[in-house]
Amino acid sequence: MHRLPVLALTTGEPAGVGPELAAAISGQCGKARLVLLGDRALLAERAAAVGVDADWPDYRAGDQAPVSVLHLPLAAPCVAGTLDPANARYVLDLLDRAIDGAQAGEFDAIVTAPLHKGVINDGIGGPFFYGHTEYLAERTGTEQVVMMLAGGGLRVALATTHLPLKDVPAAITFESLSKALRILHADLQTKFGLARPRILVAGLNPHAGESGHLGREEIDVIIPVLDALRAEGMTLIGPLPADTLFNRKQLDQGDAVLAMYHDQGLPVLKFASFGEGINITLGLPVIRTSVDHGTALDLAGSGRADPGSLAAAIDLAAELSRHRG
Structure with missing residues (x-):
C-alpha cells in the first residue's frame, strides 16, 4: 500500500x-x-x-x-x-x-x-x-515562477502575472518568455507526467500582431523564442490569436496554454471552472x-x-x- x-x-x-x-x-x-x-x-x-x-x-x-x-x-x-x-x-x-x-x-x-x-x-x-x-x-x-490555473478541462499558464496592462509588453522579453516556457514544459513533464507536452502559445496583440500591423512583439520576441525552443525539441504551437485560441478544436491540439497576461487567459478558464478551478505555482x-x-x-x-x-x-x-x- x-x-x-x-x-x-x-x-x-x-x-x-x-x-x-x-x-x-x-x-x-x-x-x-x-x-x-x-x-x-x-x-x-x-x-x-x-x-x-x-x-x-x-x-x-x-x-x-x-x-x-x-x-x-x-x-x-x-x-x-x-x-x-x-x-x-x-x-x-x-x-x-x-x-x-x-x-x-x-x-x-x-x-x-x-x-x-x-x-x-x-x-x-x-x-x-x-x-x-x-x-x-x-x-x-x-528566480522566476509561472502561475498556472487548471479547471474545466483547461490548463492556462501566464507569461506575466499581476502587472498593469501598460507594463506587460516590456515584461515580455526573449529571456523571460524563454524561461516561462522552459518552466511550463519541465513541470508538465515532471509534475504532470506528460512525456512530450504540447503547448499552445498566445500572441500578445489582436490577431497575433497581424504581420506587424497591430504590434511587433510577435515578430521581435515571441516568434524568435518559439523558434529557438522548437529547435531544442519542444512542441510549441503559435503564436495564436487569443480570440480564437480557446475553441475545442484548437485546444485539443495542446496540453496547456501559455497566455501573455493575466486577463488574456484567466477569464476563459474561470468561466469554464469557477468554483472548482485550481492555481498551481510552477518552477518552485x-x-x-x-x-x-x-x-x-x-x-x-x-x-x-x-x-x-x-x-x-x-x-x-x-x-x-x-x-x-
Missing part, C-alpha cells in the same frame, strides 16, 4: 472563508493526510459554522492521523468578515511554516487557502507583499496548489462557502506528489 502524501494546508486570512473551508473539507479527503495550519480555536469556531466536529489531534511529524492541526496562534482576536492588519504576520507565519516543512521534506506539498493582499500590506509595513506566488518564489530563492522546488478565488469576506462564518475549489486543489496536490515519487 502506498504512503499517503502529507499536505500542509495553510488556512489563510482568518477573517475570510479559508478556515471554514479547511474545516469543511477535513472529512472528505481520502487521498492525502491533511495538516491544517492555523489557530486551533479559530478553526474550531469555523468548524462549528459548517457542522464539523473539530476533534482533530495536534500535528506531530510522522503521525498517521488523516487530519491534524499545527497550531499557530492569532496575534489578535478575529471576527469573521472583518479584516485586522494585526493578524497580517500570522498569515505569513502560516506560509513560512508550510514552506520550511515542504523544503525539509516534512510535507509533500502545500495547499493554500486565500489571503488578502491589502490587509497584509497594511499590517507588515513592508516590503510590499504581491501575493502567494511571488512570496513563495522569494522564500524558496526561485516544492509543490503548491491553491484555490482560484479570494477571501469572500461576505460569506465568512456563514457556512455557505463552496469548498469545491479547495477540494480540487487538495486532490491535485496529492496527484502531483505521487508523480514526483
